[in-house]
Amino acid sequence: MPPTDALQPPLSEAERAICKAYGGWTSFMASMGLKPWDDEDADEGKHILATFVANDKEEKASKEAKKNNGGASGS
Template sequence: MSSRNDTNDNGLQGSDSYVPLTTYAIHKSYGGWPNFMHCHGLKEWDLHDQDTAKRIVEGIKQDHREEWEEERRSMRRR
């Protein structure tokens, strides 16, 4: 029995429904918010760095969506 419409490791699905990557999933993949900040050379206590981290997360989400859309286009060409 499969779960979540046969979602593969990068969160892309085999169905026509896009499931957005969550902020939680992104943070968790780095071991949490503090590690996410550290991996990007940002300081947790710096408000400017927090805003920068949020923009990075949004960029990751956008890239994930674009990757899914490209995969869908390539599947339709076959």
Template sequence: MPEPPLTPTERAICKSYGGWTNFMASMGLKPWDQEDAEEGKAIIASFAHDKEEEDKAKQNK
């Protein structure tokens, strides 16, 4: 299963894990399984949202 389309923030997070396959494995998910890939995308989207919120909070200090 190829890496899904990612936002720039999601891509940076994914890269910090060494790529999509490593990110999926670190979450205990199988990158070749469609349901796992969807769950991985949801997880990375959540991580990206949290990071963007943290960045906004830092800018407002």
């Protein structure tokens, strides 16, 4: 674990899972072109994570709706 992973802000379980997929907070931040030690960048990283989580929830809800409707479309 890189020492800068200790700079990780509090994350939800879903946010933590996304970070883990990138190899940790430091790797996630680096892949987004952000510096984990910069407070403004850390805030932006948190915002990006929140957006990823929201998109995941939308995708799951959409798949569930299609499943419940038998895959029928509105046309």
